[in-house]
Amino acid sequence: MIRVVIPHHLRRLTNAGKEVQLAVEGPVTVQSVLDALEAEYPMLRGTIREHGTGKRRAFLRFFACEQDLSHQPVDDPLPDAVVTGTEPFLIVGAMAGG
Amino acid sequence: MSGVRVLVGTRKGAFILTSDExxxxxxxxxxxxxxxxxxxxKGSPADPNRIYASQSTGWFGQLIQRSDDGGQTWEPVGNEFAYDGTPGTHQWYDGTQHPWEFKRVWLLEPSLHDVDTIYAxxxxxxxxxxxxxxxxxxELPGLRNTKGDLWQPGAGGMCLHTIVQDPTDADRLFVAISAAGAFRTDDGGESWLPINKGLLSPFELPDKDAEVGHCVHSIAMHPARPDVLFMQKHWDVMRSDDAGGMWHEVSGNLPSDFGFPIAVHAHEPETVYVVPIKSDSEHYPPDGKLRVYRSRSGGNEWExxxxxxxxxxxxVNVLRSAFAVDSLDSCGLYFGTTGGQVYASADSGDSWMTIVRDLxxxxxxxxxTLP
Structure with a gap:
């Protein structure tokens, strides 16, 4: 199972706690993980990726294994530790304020 | 026992304030x-238990929430606002054309007649x-076909912030857009007409009486007289007696005719309220005094x-959607400020109390207004 940590404000929508576990069919990528997340929690559609374009919302970041994966192609494979469930895939609100 | 439920939207959450009559x-x-x-x-006039809420942040975008039990529980509903067809462009701050991009929902206006119909x-x-x-x-795309390429965002963004329904004609709607003006449809939103004749914006527009481009801040109507509209423009308080066909100024003796909200008394169609703000560069009340002004003569003479x-x-400032009127026998008024206070009057504005002061x-x- 893929472990996904979602940010505080979105937990209020899912009512599923800090971390959710997802079964992902086929290659484990940013795209496939988010597809599975939105299929399980449809109220998240539009909050992480924009409707229409599917682009990551500007103030969100994707981290895993101490790497920022926000800017890599969404079809690139995620690290093995995410695929095996050893490490979570983190969806993070970007820092704001000064 | 009758009562009221006041729905307050803030920068950091929503609050529901309830009281008896x-x-x-x-x-x-x-x-x-x-x-x-x-x-x-905003609650549905057709069913007070149905309430809609616009929820957003810069991080996570737009959500729409719906309650079917008067705000006790909520359910996220649809949040996809896709412009009809190819969105096209509008004028940008520097005069170039800029693509239409959805940012947020400013206003939710439930239908007067049908609980499941709502405008955004x-x-x-x-x-x-x-x-x-x-x-x-x-989308009702006919609106943006009304010279939308000439619309230009104001400092607060290019937002459609006001929707007024004609209670006698479900096909007639009035809308107002910052830095674009006021518009009317008579066919349920298929086609739209700019209704800006009589508006003068010599400090904001190169052509002071342009057909579109005026910065309308708010429009109000009394349901018993749907052809009479009152407008708080960027500068100037205006009135139309022919559903927006022509406007004339009724600012009269106001200490400033800049402001955001405008409202009409529930039972007196000629009684109008505004909250004067010093200027477009100083968004607070003149002289540090928070005063609501009331005209009992449809404008011009204000107290x-x-x-x-x-x-x-x-x-503090009072934003355009932050003033409301109940319909109890003794008409109640409510407004909120950028300082987090919500004030109420149960006597048409003669006296005010602070409901809550640190939101x-x-x-x-x-x-x-609840039965």
Whole structure:
């Protein structure tokens, strides 16, 4: 199972706690993980990726294994530790304020 | 026992304030949707238990929430606001053309007649309609065909912030857009007409009486006289007696005719309220005195209402959607400030009380009169 940590404000929508576990069919990528997340929690559609374009919302970041994966192609494979469930895939609100 | 439910949207959540018909003792619940910007919350006139809320942040975008039990529980509904067809472009700050981009829902206007029909005013300016209780949204694109390429955002963004329904004609709607003007449809949103004749904007526009481009801040109507409209423009308080065909100024003796909200008394169609703000560069009340002004003559002659409102060192603003009127026999008024206060009057504005004083900045105030 893929472990996904979602940010505080979105937990209020899912009512599923800090971390959710997802079964992902086929290659484990940013795209496939988010597809599975939105299929399980449809109220998240539009909050992480924009409707229409599917682009990551500007103030969100994707981290895993101490790497920022926000800017890599969404079809690139995620690290093995995410695929095996050893490490979570983190969806993070970007820092704001000064 | 009758009462009121005041729906308050703030920069960091929503609050629901309830009272009986005396409106002296208040229960406050919230924050609902804590930490989110709540631009607007409004109940359905067709069913007071149905409430819609616009919830957004810069991080996570737009959500629409719906309650079917008077705000006790909520359910996220549709949040996809896709412009019809190829969105096209509008004028940008530098005069170039800029693509239409959805940013947020400023206003939710439930139908007077059908609990599942609701209109949404959005930024970049457009009007959407849902006919399934908010699950799906479809643009009424004829509005943007009304010289939309000439619309240009103001400092607050190019938002459609006002939707007024004609209670006698479900096909007639009035809308207002910042820095674009006022528009009317007589065919349920298929086609639209700019209704800006008589507006003069010599400080804001190169052509002071242009057909579109005026910065309209708010429009109000009394349901018994749907052809009479009152407008708070950027500068100037205006009145039309022919459904927007022609406007004339009724600012009269106001200390400033700049402001944001405008409202009409529930039972007196000639009684109008505004909250003067010093200027477009100084968004606070003149002289540090928070005064609601009332005209009982449909404009021109205004009196200051001050009892219970701060009359020194007050430098808050009252935003365009943050003033509401109930329909109890003794008409109640409510408004919220950017300083987080919500004030109420149970006597048409003669005296005011503070319901709550330390909320986040108030973006919107609506009231439901409950049986």
């Amino acid at each position: 005396k409106r002296q003792q208040w229960d406050i619940s919230g924050p609902h949707f804590a930490g989110w910007e709540m631009y607007h919350i 005013g959005v930024e970049d300016a457009a009007i959407f309609r849902s006919q399934d209780g908010g699950k799906s949204w479809h 200051a209402l001050t009892d219970g409102l701060p009359q020194s060192d007050c430098y 986040p900045a108030v973006l919107s105030v609506e009231v439901q």
